[in-house]
Amino acid sequence: MPILHVKEISKEWNGNPLFRNLSFELAEGERMALFGRNGAGKTTLLKGLLGAVPFESGMVFRGLPVKEWGLLDQQLEPGEEMTARRLVLEGNAEAAQLKVRLERLGGRLQSGCGAEKALLDDYGEAYEDYLRLDGYGWEAKAEKALRQLNLPQEVWDLPYQSLSGGQKTRAQLSRLLARQPRLLLLDEPTNHLDADTMEWLEEWVSGYSGTVLYISHDRRFIDRTATSVLELRPDGCRRYAGGYTQYRKQKAVEARELEARYRRQELEKKKLEEAIRRYAEWFQQAHRAAAQNDFLRSKSKKNVSRLHAKESALDRLNRERTAEPRESAKLNMQLTGGEFAAGTLLRTEHAEFAYPGGSPLLKDFSLSVRRFDRIGVIGANGSGKSTLLKLLAGICAPTGGTVALHPQTTVGYFAQELEQLDLSSTILDSLLQLPEMTVTEARTILGCFLFTREDAFKLIGSLSLGEKCRVAFLRLYFGRANLLVLDEPTNYLDIDTREVIEEALKSYPGALLLVTHDRYLLSNIANRLVVLERGRFPRQFPGTYEEYLSKDREHTMTEQERAAEDELGLLQLRLTRLIQAETPESDDENMALLEEIKRLRRRIEELEKKG
Structure with a gap:
C-alpha cells in the first residue's frame, strides 16, 4: 500500500x-x-x-498525516534557548509544552509571586495533565534515546547551536528514536x-x-x-x-543496452537515408523518361510512394530515436607527486602531544610513513584524529619526542574545516596567483573541476561546501606534494565526485595519511591503520580496514612488525624501480639485474608470509 x-x-x-x-x-x-x-x-x-x-x-x-512523519534536517537552526535534551523532549509537543508550564509555575511558587491558592490550583491541574500524558515516562524515553546515541550527558543541556556536527546529528536521531514516527x-x-x-x-x-x-x-x-x-x-x-551496488550494476546494464539501441538506430537511419536517396534518383530519372508514356508514369508514381514511405519511416525514427549516450560531466583530476628518492617521507619517534593544560592525546607514538603508504586514521569523534593529522603535517608541534620530515618531503594538507581557503578571492583569481598561469589555462582547469565560466568569478566564501571542497582539491592538484594529509576530504561531495577522488588517490604516486568517515573510501584506499580511542594512546594495525573489522582489533604493531613493514615498503619500492629501469647493455649487467630482482621477490614473499 x-x-x-x-x-x-x-x-x-x-x-x-x-x-x-x-x-x-x-x-x-x-x-x-x-x-x-x-x-x-x-x-x-x-x-x-x-x-x-x-x-x-x-x-x-x-x-x-504529516504529524506522523519525522525529519532529520542537517540545516536545522532552532532558537538560542534550544538544547539537545529539549529538542528530543519536543518530539512530544504537548508533553513538552506542559513541562515548560510546570517549570514556570513551580518557579513562581518558589518565589512567592501572585496568589498562592490560584498558583497551586494551576500547578495541580498542569501536573495532572502531565501525568495523564505520561510525561515522566516520555522524559525517561528521551533520556534513554540520548544515551543510546552515545551523546555525552554533559552536553544535553548546552545550546544546540554550540554542539559539533556529529552531536547535532545524534540529538536529532535521539528525537526520532524516542518518537518512532x-x-x-x-x-x-x-x-x-x-x-x-x-x-x-x-x-x-x-x-x-x-x-x-x-x-x-x-x-x-x-x-x-x-x-x-x-x-x-x-x-x-x-x-x-x-542498494548502491545493485544500482551500479543495473546502471551498467542500462548503459550497454542504450549504447546497443543507439547503434542499431544509427544503422537503420543510414539505411533509410540511402534508400531515400536511391528512390529520389529513380523517381527523377523515371519522371524525365516517362514523358507521355502511361506505363512509365505509373512506375514513377510507385517510386514516389516508396520514397514517401521511407521518408515517413525516417521521420518516425528521428522522433523516437535514442539520444547518443553521453556521460554527464564529471570531475577530471589526476594527482601528481614531486620527485622523491629516499624511502621514508616522515618519521615520528616517541612523539607526545597535549594541548596547554590538557591531558596527553599522544604518548610514545612512533610511526614511519613511506612512499606509496596509504595510512587510514580511525577512531571515535573526539579521539584526536584531526589533531594527529595536524601534528604529522607540521601544523602543530609535538610536546615531546620528535616528528621529522625528510628534507625532500612536500606536504599537501586538506582540512575538513576548509580554513586554508582565501574566502575573499574569486576562484579564477586564486588560480591566476600561480606562477605562469594564464586565463585560458585557468578556465580549462576550472572546467575539469566542474566550474562553469560564470562560476569562475564567484567569491570562494559564497560557494557551497561541495564547491569549496573542489577548490581545495585544486590547491592539491597544483601542489605536487609527495605526502598528502587529508582530513575528511569527501565530506560534502556527491558519490560520483567521491569516486573520481577515490581513483585519483589510488593512482597517486606519493604517500597518504587519511581521516574519513567514508568507509567505502577507507576500504579501497588504506593499507595500514592508526587506531585512536578515548582514554588510550594510538596503536597501529598492519592491515586494511576490512581486515581490521574481521580480525582481533586489539592487535598492536610490535617494534619487529614495524621494522618488517618498513623493510617491506623499501623492498617493494626498490623492486618497482629495478623493473622499470632500462635494460643494461652488457649481458653481465643484465644477469646481475635479474638476480637482484629475484632476490628482492624472495625476500618480499618471506616478509608477506610472516605478516
Missing part, C-alpha cells in the same frame, strides 16, 4: 529548473534512498513532500558520525518498523539499508531495486 504518491511534480530555483515531472510511489515498510548529484534537488524534494516548500506543478498524495525522512543522517554510531544507525534503519526515505552519500550505508534507490534526473526520476 503506498504511503506516499508523487505525481509529475516540478520545482524551479531562482528561475532555473531543479527537477521536472517526478513521479514515484513509496510503499509502507520501504527504505528508499534518494540518489543524485549535489544540486539535483534532493533536500528540496524532502521539504516539499513535507509541505515546507511549494512545488511549481504536480500533486503529492500523503497516506499519512511511521515515516522517517532523513537528510544525510550519516554526516559526522563515527564508525560505531554508523553501525548502530545501519541496524536501526534496517530494522525500522516504519517507512524510511533518506538522502545519503555513504555508499556502504545505502548498500546495507536501502530496499530501493530513486535516482533524480533533471527530466524525471527512475527507481532501481536494492
Whole structure:
C-alpha cells in the first residue's frame, strides 16, 4: 500500500529548473534512498513532500498525516534557548509544552509571586495533565534515546547551536528514536558520525518498523539499508531495486543496452537515408523518361510512394530515436607527486602531544610513513584524529619526542574545516596567483573541476561546501606534494565526485595519511591503520580496514612488525624501480639485474608470509 504518491511534480530555483515531472510511489515498510548529484534537488524534494516548500506543478498524495512523519534536517537552526535534551523532549509537543508550564509555575511558587491558592490550583491541574500524558515516562524515553546515541550527558543541556556536527546529528536521531514516527525522512543522517554510531544507525534503519526515505552519500550505508534507490534526473526520476551496488550494476546494464539501441538506430537511419536517396534518383530519372508514356508514369508514381514511405519511416525514427549516450560531466583530476628518492617521507619517534593544560592525546607514538603508504586514521569523534593529522603535517608541534620530515618531503594538507581557503578571492583569481598561469589555462582547469565560466568569478566564501571542497582539491592538484594529509576530504561531495577522488588517490604516486568517515573510501584506499580511542594512546594495525573489522582489533604493531613493514615498503619500492629501469647493455649487467630482482621477490614473499 503506498504511503506516499508523487505525481509529475516540478520545482524551479531562482528561475532555473531543479527537477521536472517526478513521479514515484513509496510503499509502507520501504527504505528508499534518494540518489543524485549535489544540486539535483534532493533536500528540496524532502521539504516539499513535507509541505515546507511549494512545488511549481504536480500533486503529492500523503497516506499519512504529516504529524506522523519525522525529519532529520542537517540545516536545522532552532532558537538560542534550544538544547539537545529539549529538542528530543519536543518530539512530544504537548508533553513538552506542559513541562515548560510546570517549570514556570513551580518557579513562581518558589518565589512567592501572585496568589498562592490560584498558583497551586494551576500547578495541580498542569501536573495532572502531565501525568495523564505520561510525561515522566516520555522524559525517561528521551533520556534513554540520548544515551543510546552515545551523546555525552554533559552536553544535553548546552545550546544546540554550540554542539559539533556529529552531536547535532545524534540529538536529532535521539528525537526520532524516542518518537518512532511511521515515516522517517532523513537528510544525510550519516554526516559526522563515527564508525560505531554508523553501525548502530545501519541496524536501526534496517530494522525500522516504519517507512524510511533518506538522502545519503555513504555508499556502504545505502548498500546495507536501502530496499530501493530513486535516482533524480533533471527530466524525471527512475527507481532501481536494492542498494548502491545493485544500482551500479543495473546502471551498467542500462548503459550497454542504450549504447546497443543507439547503434542499431544509427544503422537503420543510414539505411533509410540511402534508400531515400536511391528512390529520389529513380523517381527523377523515371519522371524525365516517362514523358507521355502511361506505363512509365505509373512506375514513377510507385517510386514516389516508396520514397514517401521511407521518408515517413525516417521521420518516425528521428522522433523516437535514442539520444547518443553521453556521460554527464564529471570531475577530471589526476594527482601528481614531486620527485622523491629516499624511502621514508616522515618519521615520528616517541612523539607526545597535549594541548596547554590538557591531558596527553599522544604518548610514545612512533610511526614511519613511506612512499606509496596509504595510512587510514580511525577512531571515535573526539579521539584526536584531526589533531594527529595536524601534528604529522607540521601544523602543530609535538610536546615531546620528535616528528621529522625528510628534507625532500612536500606536504599537501586538506582540512575538513576548509580554513586554508582565501574566502575573499574569486576562484579564477586564486588560480591566476600561480606562477605562469594564464586565463585560458585557468578556465580549462576550472572546467575539469566542474566550474562553469560564470562560476569562475564567484567569491570562494559564497560557494557551497561541495564547491569549496573542489577548490581545495585544486590547491592539491597544483601542489605536487609527495605526502598528502587529508582530513575528511569527501565530506560534502556527491558519490560520483567521491569516486573520481577515490581513483585519483589510488593512482597517486606519493604517500597518504587519511581521516574519513567514508568507509567505502577507507576500504579501497588504506593499507595500514592508526587506531585512536578515548582514554588510550594510538596503536597501529598492519592491515586494511576490512581486515581490521574481521580480525582481533586489539592487535598492536610490535617494534619487529614495524621494522618488517618498513623493510617491506623499501623492498617493494626498490623492486618497482629495478623493473622499470632500462635494460643494461652488457649481458653481465643484465644477469646481475635479474638476480637482484629475484632476490628482492624472495625476500618480499618471506616478509608477506610472516605478516
